[in-house]
Amino acid sequence: MLGCKPADTPLEPNTRLKGQEGDPVDKGSYQRLVGRLIYLSHTRPDITFAVSMVSQYMLDPHSTHLEAVYRILRYLKSPSGRGILFSKHGHWRVDCFTDADWTGCPDDRRSTSGYCTFVEGNLISWRSKKQSVVARSSVEAEFRAMAHGICELLWVRGLLQDLCLPTDPPMRLYCDNKSAISIVHNPVQHDRTKHIEIDRHFIKEKMEAGVICIPFVQSGSQLADIFTKGLGFKIFSPIVSKLGMSNIYALT
Incomplete structure (x- = not known):
């Protein structure tokens, strides 16, 4: 090659x-x-x-x-010299972007979850994994991805506390699905959300405790898209740059 x-x-x-x-x-x-x-x-x-x-x-x-x-x-x-560049951004904010590609696998129709976590604006962890069961709705797939992202945020917070490093609460979990965000903020449990009840209560509990907040992000700014589907160059290249990747051989 x-x-x-x-x-x-x-x-x-x-x-x-x-x-x-x-x-x-x-x-x-x-x-x-x-x-x-x-x-x-x-x-x-x-x-x-x-x-x-x-x-x-x-x-x-x-x-x-x-x-x-x-x-x-x-x-x-x-480029062969591309990698993650860690730099100082003047804050200790912890952010996570989560996304899901609903029924993306043609063999078993399982969805793919993806997330990426930033500390002080630097990418420290990421994941792309097929979900263990078939999601019956796109919201269910998004909720599973959000739950995985929150688990990662909690682990990162515990790690920073062990290292005696400060954090700027609350941690932010960015999602581009307005329906999922609305269900989290809705105090009423509907019959349509019974199949995602456990993830819903888990996410809602962390949000009400002030551990996380869930701001909406436009699909064009959803960095986790790169972990759930194949993208064209015009969308792929800006996301790679926002992940903090750079080429050490590039001309300065």
Whole structure:
């Protein structure tokens, strides 16, 4: 792949991989290659969703899955010096962006949750993972993603307290689903929300305690989109920049 043509994004926009699509490929070489990409994704959040997608087919890889892996390698070729830049922003605010891609997997119709957490404006943790059960509504998928984001915020707060570092309360959980935010603020439990009752009460409890607040963010400013779906370059590139990633080889 040293002479390959670089790609602008790790995935084609709205890519949906399916099981047993294309011809079978060597499982051992596929697993070794994807395993290296999994290791790399610990420092490259921009490839997290793409790697999580191709890693779902480790036991039965096919040619379409291998092509998706080659696409990630083409993206990594340029720029090769990209990484997270930590800088001082003059505050100790803890923020989290959460999002969910409802029924995004064509094989089992499970949704994908994604979140990213910032401390003092610097990205410190991120995740892209398929949900364990099928969500019956987009709000249910969003609530599960929000609950995962709050658990991460609570862990970060505990870590900062152990390190005797200050925080600016409340912690902010950004969501782009107005329906989910409205349900959290609604004191009345409706029949339509019984299937998300546990997550709803968990989120509402932390909000009423002043631990978190849930401001609305426009979809164009939702940084967690990069962890739930394949995006075009015009949307992907600004999000990567807002995540604090920069190229050490770029001209200054």
